[in-house]
Amino acid sequence: MKKILEIRGLSKVHGHKCPLCCDFTGPKHDTNICRHCNSIVAIHDISLDLYEGEILGIMGESGSGKSSIVKTIFFDEIPTDGDALFFDNNEQYSLFTINAARQRWLRNHRFGMVYQSPHLGLNFSISAGGNIAERLLMSDLFHYGDIRKRALELLSRTEVPSERMDQSPGKFSGGMQQRVQIAKALATRPPLLLLDEVTSGLDLSVQARILDLILEIQRDLGTAMIVVTHDLGVVRLLTGRTIVLKNGRIVEHGLTDQVLEDPQDAYTQQLVASAL
Amino acid sequence: MNKNYLLPLDEAAYNFGFLDEYAKKEIRRALLKAISIPGYQTPFASREMPMGKGFGTGGLQITLSIIGVGEKLKVIDQGADDSVNAVNLRQFIEMTCPGISGTEDTERASLIQSRHRIPETPLRKDQVLVLQVPYSDPLVVVEPSESKRKTMHGEGDYSRLLTKLYEDIVKYDEITISHRYPTRINGHYVIDPSPIPRFDVPKMHMSNALILFGAGREKKVYAVPPYTDATPLAFDDVPFRIEDFRDENGKRRVCRRCGADNSFLEESINDAAGLKLHQCSDSNYCNRRLSLSGPARIGAEEGGI
Ligand SMILES: [Zn+2]
Ligand SMILES: [Zn+2]
Numbered sequence: 001m002k003k004i005l006e007i008r009g010l011s012k013v014h015g016h017k018c019p020l021c022c023d024f025t026g027p028k029h030d031t032n033i034c035r036h037c038n039s040i041v042a043i044h045d046i047s048l049d050l051y052e053g054e055i056l057g058i059m060g061e062s063g064s065g066k067s068s069i070v071k072t073i074f075f076d077e078i079p080t081d082g083d084a085l086f087f088d089n090n091e092q093y094s095l096f097t098i099n100a101a102r103q104r105w106l107r108n109h110r111f112g113m114v115y116q117s118p119h120l121g122l123n124f125s126i127s128a129g130g131n132i133a134e135r136l137l138m139s140d141l142f143h144y145g146d147i148r149k150r151a152l153e154l155l156s157r158t159e160v161p162s163e164r165m166d167q168s169p170g171k172f173s174g175g176m177q178q179r180v181q182i183a184k185a186l187a188t189r190p191p192l193l194l195l196d197e198v199t200s201g202l203d204l205s206v207q208a209r210i211l212d213l214i215l216e217i218q219r220d221l222g223t224a225m226i227v228v229t230h231d232l233g234v235v236r237l238l239t240g241r242t243i244v245l246k247n248g249r250i251v252e253h254g255l256t257d258q259v260l261e262d263p264q265d266a267y268t269q270q271l272v273a274s275a276l
Numbered sequence: 277m278n279k280n281y282l283l284p285l286d287e288a289a290y291n292f293g294f295l296d297e298y299a300k301k302e303i304r305r306a307l308l309k310a311i312s313i314p315g316y317q318t319p320f321a322s323r324e325m326p327m328g329k330g331f332g333t334g335g336l337q338i339t340l341s342i343i344g345v346g347e348k349l350k351v352i353d354q355g356a357d358d359s360v361n362a363v364n365l366r367q368f369i370e371m372t373c374p375g376i377s378g379t380e381d382t383e384r385a386s387l388i389q390s391r392h393r394i395p396e397t398p399l400r401k402d403q404v405l406v407l408q409v410p411y412s413d414p415l416v417v418v419e420p421s422e423s424k425r426k427t428m429h430g431e432g433d434y435s436r437l438l439t440k441l442y443e444d445i446v447k448y449d450e451i452t453i454s455h456r457y458p459t460r461i462n463g464h465y466v467i468d469p470s471p472i473p474r475f476d477v478p479k480m481h482m483s484n485a486l487i488l489f490g491a492g493r494e495k496k497v498y499a500v501p502p503y504t505d506a507t508p509l510a511f512d513d514v515p516f517r518i519e520d521f522r523d524e525n526g527k528r529r530v531c532r533r534c535g536a537d538n539s540f541l542e543e544s545i546n547d548a549a550g551l552k553l554h555q556c557s558d559s560n561y562c563n564r565r566l567s568l569s570g571p572a573r574i575g576a577e578e579g580g581i
Contacts, residue, residue, distance in 0.1 A: 101431055126443050133442045137435035144445055144511040166446050 010082030015039030057239035112185030315461030334490030335408035
């Protein structure tokens with residue numbers, strides 16, 4: 001399988017940062033906060049690979065730093081340290097060293113992001129179709145009829161009724177807002193989709209439909225995804241491989257089945273046990 | 277004041293007009309930059325002028341920095357040379373710039389300062405048009421942060437502006453922007469062409485005359501140089517349209533005074549009869565046509581209801 005993303009030594013520290021930050025934080029100390037300088041080590045020394053068409057899980061409790069990983073990949077946050085390579089057709093991009101314009105281009109054309117909060121991913125002052133149109137208009141589509149057709153396709157793929165297309169997503173249910181976000185993220189047919197706690201706070205039945213939808217997208221479009229979640233059920237259903245994060249460090253990684261059936265790390269064991 | 281800077285009397289013309297030489301140089305430098313980068317909003321140190329901002333101080337500063345002895349100046353407001361604003365501006369410039377002359381005649385003018393209109397008479401390459409701009413950035417309607425707007429301009433990313441047009445068509449079946457129609461200059465920067473109607477936007481495309489824009493409050497100047505591409509934003513299948521002035525029967529309305537069927541018309545209601553009356557907004561154009569052909573159509577009514 002072809003590698004699409006390679007991350008090495010990714011770190012993100014909020015604050016001044018001192019030489020002791022790494023030593024004073026992590027699972028061993030059960031904290032993200034450096035007691036010497038009060039900096040917050042959101043993630044430290046994260047390395048991972050993602051392959052074409054694969055869904056990788058990043059699992060952890062809140063404060064584990066799991067969202068920081070996707071936020072740095074999507075350029076919402078600037079990492080303190082580390083490298084990331086994105087392989088796209090025959091191109092290769094070093095995500096954190098290319099210039100800001102190139103980063104925005106990747107963000108707009110090659111990556112898709114679905115946030116936990118629809119407010120971050122959607123513009124409520126325009127229609128659902130307009131949200132998708134905006135992304136299409138970033139590429140070279142300037143034909144109104146074609147834009148509508150494509151937006152309608154995307155919305156119907158994500159099970160948003162066509163008659164809601166011209167309404168503001170502010171009027172939609174939480175589940176439907178997430179489906180519009182997914183449609184918008186898919187507009188440019190990105191090879192990489194990042195999903196940050198997309199089913200949190202939704203009813204179980206609504207969650208199930210969205211998870212099915214994500215699997216369908218992977219099957220039909222072959223989109224590679226990173227799924228960030230605190231939910232073991234989500235990890236079990238969607239992902240082939242999983243990384244378990246605690247206090248900003250990877251404590252366990254492997255095939256999802258193995259990680260869940262036979263966890264090696266004490267923390268993962270505790271997580272799995274509490275979910276049973 | 278620096279004594280060494282005092283000029284001998286016979287060189288007094290060096291310091292011409294209302295603005296001091298330093299101010300003029302600074303604005304001219306900004307104008308040269310604006311002309312070199314068509315459509316780019318170039319910052320300049322907008323001065324306090326002896327009139328309120330919003331009364332065309334940006335346009336006025338451009339005019340005062342490029343005007344010279346022998347200049348024939350025309351000032352229009354809403355197409356009229358005789359409106360209070362236009363007269364005030366013209367008188368102020370005539371008073372402070374000795375040796376220039378005012379004119380209402382578009383063809384005679386070498387420098388035209390305008391608000392809301394581009395004259396109907398096609399401009400020539402020896403003329404300069406200065407447009408007064410209240411809001412300089414077309415992106416302000418979609419992005420409040422100026423630094424983000426600058427990035428969007430720099431990258432030519434007008435997707436959010438186009439999304440606004442998309443939403444317009446969804447809601448009203450057409451693009452409803454009537455004035456300040458966002459227009460892409462030389463294939464890159466999109467400008468706010470000042471509050472001219474859509475009707476005037478095509479006049480900027482490959483214009484013979486240099487067109488300069490000044491926003492006093494926002495401290496920006498920009499330019500559409502002669503023979504430069506100016507393309508209003510639109511979709512491939514929903515093209516830009518100008519006002520067509522058709523009546524209920526689909527017939528092109530004509531000016532009630534001069535009979536012109538190709539000019540931008542102003543509508544007024546005749547109170548007594550409740551009739552809608554239409555006449556040229558460009559008063560000089562209308563008067564010229566009248567004086568050439570005689571007042572044949574004065575009083576002729578058209579439209580109805
Ligand atoms: Zn520290
Ligand atoms: Zn007329």
